[in-house]
Amino acid sequence: MSSPLPLLTSRFQAALVAAFGESFAQTNPLLSVASNPKFGDYQSNVALGLAKTLQSKPREVAQQIVDQLSLEDICDPPTLAGPGFINLRLKPRYLADQLLQLQNDRRLGVKTVEPQRIIVDFSSPNIAKEMHVGHLRSTIIGDSIARILTFLGHEVLRLNHVGDWGTQFGMLITYLREAYPDALTQADALDLGDLVAFYKKAKQRFDEDEIFQSQARQAVVALQSGDPASVQAWKLLCDQSRREFQTLYDRLGIDLKERGESFYNPFLPAVVEDLQTLGLLVEDAGAQCVFLEGFQNKDGNPLPLIIQKSDGGYNYATTDLAALRYRIGQDQVQRIIYVTDAGQSSHFAQVFQVAQRAGWVPEGIDLTHVPFGLVQGEDGKKLKTRSGDTIRLRDLLDEAIERARKDLEDRLQLDDRQESPEFIQQVAETVGLGAVKYADLSQNRTSNYIFSYDKMLALQGNTAPYLLYAYVRVQGIGRKGNIDFQGEPLQEGLVLTEDSEQTLMKHLLQLEDVVTDVAQDLFPNRLCTYLFELSQKFNQFYDRCPILKAEEPQRSSRLVLADVTARTLKLGLSLLGIPVLERM
């Protein structure tokens, strides 16, 4: 393990028992990283809360705990401060020993946990539409969450719940039937751009023309009941979109299993029947509904969740309920994580409520909606092109890569460096795509975020290029000194004498805490903050401590410290879906 926290916790619990008796064996010692490094490395706040129960003064309680604490192998003698904080400082000897452990551990101190089966449902674009920046957030955040859970040892099913079913197909098929019938019978009769244009026109007709609307609704019902011509047309349209999506996933390095809404079609009638049997279903205005608890419509009446439309068709609530049942029953998962925009929060709350009331969610199954905010332009409004259209994801990625290439070429020219076109291409792609991903992941996902190429590609600040460069620096040391970091590991004799070495090492020890925390709360931005701070601390160390020119045993110790830092950066970035470069 890398984190000292479990060890410190058990020592504190022993001290609590010794000081106040057996009943305090389970008391949480409230240990955390010190709020300010000047106080130490870790702190315990337990005395402040305990004072009341013990009818004593906080500082006295703290002193009684400290008197019983046995930490000589880990820390300097604990100190009391303020109203009753207990401050701890790790010993340099302990840090050097831990560095040796990390050097020999491929997982860099992060243990695997008891495995669960978990579904991460993310990305989920709609067939016959282009992926846009909104899908980017779901895709990137979902991918990172899946990577982190997998790294901790869980069995993760990465599901792409594509929108390949429903009213949109009725619209599209009805429209194409009159405007471009070949598209319904021949593969690739249209390219995707045309398909998107047809979709827009179909939507327009749907909104304006009542006859068209009812034809479209009938077409949906025909499709959902398996009409062969409709099914064939539908398959052609899906194949075309699927290939387009896949090129984007390949570029982004995203692994996903497609299991779209259509997959659950056979299970939809049973959802209705079972809700009927349970007595939850009510007919209202011709539609089959479950009336929700705690939701109101504009008139203050209970809000229904529509399970079956008045025309007999199903909608996405039905599909999500069927999916939920399948995932729990057939996939046998213990946790389902839905990564979608915050606008769907109430939809998921409603679906979860109905599933709970129907008894479809057994004890111990965790359903979590992971919402995220909008991507906005620098004007604070929804991100658009100059002409007001939605920006296509592939155009956005292309532009990030082009800008990264331009930055690189300018730098090469300044330094009079010659590099091959292949090198330039690889660096531009890695930096460009990495910057886009990191910019998104480094924000707290709950709020909206302002998209800026300039900021995400900046070489300073909390950006992908800054982190990538810290990694490259270590590789530069290796090349310069002819160091084989993969070689025979040292067995002993490491020393950490300088403040900047110790500060860096203390940060390396926190990786496990951070990864565990992100797996729990599903906020990848905390991992970003950790990696940014790690890079800053590495740069301070690099600035103050010569490595190759140092005398032994400093030289070897610093090489190990640099290597473990680089490996931590590489691992951390990989959990964000961002590959590193050896040179840039």
Place this chain on the structure above:
RNA sequence: GGGCAUGUAGCUCAGGGGAUAGAGCACCAGAUUCCGGUUCUGGGUGUCGCAGGUUCGAUUCCUGCCAUGCUCGCCA
């Protein structure tokens, strides 16, 4: 009107019961015998939207209000 989210430094944002609320950018000034300066060191700012409440302690939790965004029965 109901629901949800957000409101923290000039800007972009972290933090989320505990000590003097942080970072990056921008701005100013410095450093560099060096392993790639895409670096490092200094310099200062805040009624943590407003008002109450809970608490030994609130920017953090609760309530109300204000502002902004998203959303509210047959799209997903």
